[in-house]
Amino acid sequence: MPNKIAVIGSGISGLSAAAYLAKSGNEVHVFEKNSTPGGRARQFHTNNGYTFDMGPSWYWMPDIIEDFFKDFGYNSNDFYELVRLNPQFEMIFADGKLSLPDSYEDMRLLFEKIESGGAKQLDRFMESAKYKYEIGMRDFVVKPCLSWFEFISLKIAKGALKLDLLSDYRSYVKKHFTNPKLIALMEFPVIFLGASPKNIPALYSLMNYGGYMLGTHYPIGGFYELVKAMKSVAEEQGVKFHFEANVDRIITVDNNATGISVNGEFIEFDSIVSSSDYHHTETLLDAKYRNYNEEYWESRTFAPSCLIYYLGFNHVIPNLKHHTLFFENDFDSHIATIYGDKKWPNEPLFYSCCPSKTDSSVAPQGHENVFLLMPLAIGIEDEEAIREKYLEEMVSRLERHTGTTDLLSKIDFKRSYCVSDFVSDYNAYKGNAYGLANTLKQTAVLKPSIKNSKLKNLYYTGQLTVPGPGVPPSIISGKIVAKEINKQTPSRYEKTI
Template structure:
């Protein structure tokens, strides 16, 4: 008789775990508190025809995502069309505009035009980053991280120094580049890892390779096409999905999670995977004596940012706007200091604009645009409509200045804000975080919250608050890691 597995949550890690577990022969049931699949990668469509991806919009590390589908005998192209963006994105400075080209040769030329010798140094940087990517994404991040012993392998040992775990990312970038604009361009990808570049290990130059070198892509129909495709894989493997299903309690007896209370009804399982927010799972679904960590532990953790998002529909085409645009007219380090050190609303914010209707006409009505404004903020702040609107006005004014479009607000056909309070309500996100746990050195690998509950034999955690960390590819890998741990558990159990 098949062992019955429950997966709490249908974000990337939950979908990944469910798919692999079903492939391994388990009976898998996914419970999602919201009405659709995807977790933070949900989408919504308005009554007047705008479609918005609610979360991820940067399709980087395409090979890692492809690996998931190949594990099930499929390809991403079986489910959606990928478009390589050119330019990859646009970066707005106070005195200049930089378009990052799709073609790597053109990117080297761009670097050379800004700083003499920087084109060749970019090649050196990317060679180093490629090695880190190969080791980091194929060897380092796939470990369950129960113990440092896991990392004693010939390949990791041979390349340990190349991983640069003890060098900070900011110092590493400055080994290659001196021009402030190139430094910012190279440092910005790690902001969403949850700390300032000076507090992130140089290992994460692998993100520059996974983005700039492998390209910035867009799945036609929106990022939700990825979660829908993963759900199709899961259903093909007989996974059962249950929506509007709020898990209220993990019921434990004799050291084992026996059942879940879901919408007031108890259901029994042989094993439970919590793809839900780790903090919420422990502090609200488990009795105190079964928790890995207490309140003080979580208070000391360094979280990646939350964000203020505005979903906007404009009843006009907006000129001079690319698919991805980064507004970096203000100081990067002042904004990151406000997030990570001062933990306050930013005084001079940076922000990001996504206008996917520039690439995909299906995302907005004819002659209209869907626009997504995102401003990183510290988690745990007091969130109010008044504060949101103040920053909205600042972002719209800067968008108008850049595009040359006046009175953009008068063309708004749809408007919705989303911030800390919404992340808490929709995802039970600890302090309203948007991206999980920061990838600082003190929160890397074994030093992250454990995937295994230390007091309950048949409960594992997955997702962005545990290994390997935040982001779409790491979350997919996280789901695979826990699925393999379940497989090993039952193989071990049979030998008892």
């Protein structure tokens, strides 16, 4: 008879953990408070023909995502069509713009054109980034991080200096490039890690390799195609999904989590995996069983929240790429409002995604599907009037860049999403969107543990634990916790064969 395991939450890490646990012979049930799977990667449809991905839109590190499917005997193209974007994205500056081509040779030509010797420096940067990617993503981030002894291996020891763990990312980039546009281009990927480049280890140049070198992709139908595919794989392993099933309590007896209360009803389980917000999960326990107190969470550096607008335009917007980064204002000033002042920015940066440029299925013919995202401090007030003020600014800058006018009047669908929505939909601590920042003091063993220290059968997965924020790390996180559970409590089914 297999072990019966509950997974709380159907985000990327929950889907991953559930699939791997079920593959090992366990009986797995996933409980999701919302009506559809995916967590922050959900999708919604409008009555007038738009399809909006609600969260992730950058399909990077395709090899890591592919590894998930290969573990179950599939390829991603068994579920969806993946296209490479060219250009990968465009960056808008106060004095011009820069498009990153898909071809590496074209990338080298671009760097050389902007800065003499830039091509050779790009080669050096990417050669080192490739090494970090191969060691980091294949050896470093797959550890459960329950002890520093996990990292005592000849391979990691030999490569420790090359991993640049003690150098900060900004200094590392400036060793290679001097042109402000190239510096901004190379610093951009670490925004996903939730901290200023001054506070991120240079190890994370691996992001540049995983994105720029392996390409920026898009699944036709939207990023939600990945969620549907992962759910399908999990169901094929025998996973049972329960929607609109809010877990309101984790039930404990002595040092065991004996089950969960779902919409007020007790269900018994042998083990529990929480893929929901770590802090929220802890509130489902009596204080004496929590790994961390409120002071701990207050002392953490969180990645940003964000203001998102999902917009439908009854007008084709010219000169707009699939991904566009609006960097006309000072990057550090915006970062300071997130981590220092914790207030709304005066001169914000923002990001635009227009998937209808690539995918005709996400908007009616002759219309555009546009997703605007502006990073924000967590825990700030986000009433509708403030949201609207920033919408007007972002659309104004969109007009300037694309040479269009009066775009606000061409909106035929509008929905905003901000700090308070992250709290209500995902129980996100202070409305964070991307988990904990990947600073050196919050890396590996220094992240919240995947195991509850007082309850031997409660585990945590997702962006607030190892390896950190992002879709590929969340997939890895689910696999890590499944492997740890199977190691600690092998399936009773496995014991009999």
